[in-house]
Amino acid sequence: VKNGxxxxxxxxxxxxxxxxxxxxxxxxxTKGxxxxxxxxxxxxxGISEGATLTELAKIMWELGCHNAMNLDGGTSTQMVVNGRLVNFPSVKGGGRVTNALIVLPPVFAAE
Known part of the structure; x- marks a missing residue:
């Protein structure tokens, strides 16, 4: 998704x-x-077939993304939230992941 x-x-x-x-x-x-x-x-x-790149783009657009990008997929498709795996990787125990995107809450300097 690029510019909506x-x-x-x-x-x-x-x-x-x-x-x-x-x-x-x-x-x-999102734009906001x-x-x-x-x-x-x-x-x-019988559980999940996956998605084509076009289907993924449509999903991101439907979720309101103004800009979005595809990241590494396949066996490395895993999401961990608060230390808990929240999806069902295609390989038991998940595939090898050599990089990750980590989102942390903002830390504000003490005044």
Whole structure:
């Protein structure tokens, strides 16, 4: 999602990355500045198939994102909130994650 519109530069991605349903992870923000973080489970027959890149973009747009981007997906699609895993990764115990986005509450300097 770019400037409130669904935007996918199809020249930068392979056909399978665009059109195959995978577990996906995305982050975005609304015009009002609210943070939106999404994981979509997948590769679990009868539970969750995943999403195409276009489906993910539509979901982020429907959640009100003014700008959003796809992050690493597949087996690394995991979300932990307050120390608790809140999604169902496609690999038992989750896949290896070599990087992470960590959101912490603001810390204000003492006056």
């Amino acid at each position: 519109k669904i935007f996918i530069d199809k020249q930068k991605f392979s056909h399978s990355f665009l059109w195959t349903k995978f577990p996906r992870t995305a982050i975005g923000y 500045g609210s943070l939106v973080m999404v994981t979509i489970d997948g590769r679990q027959k």
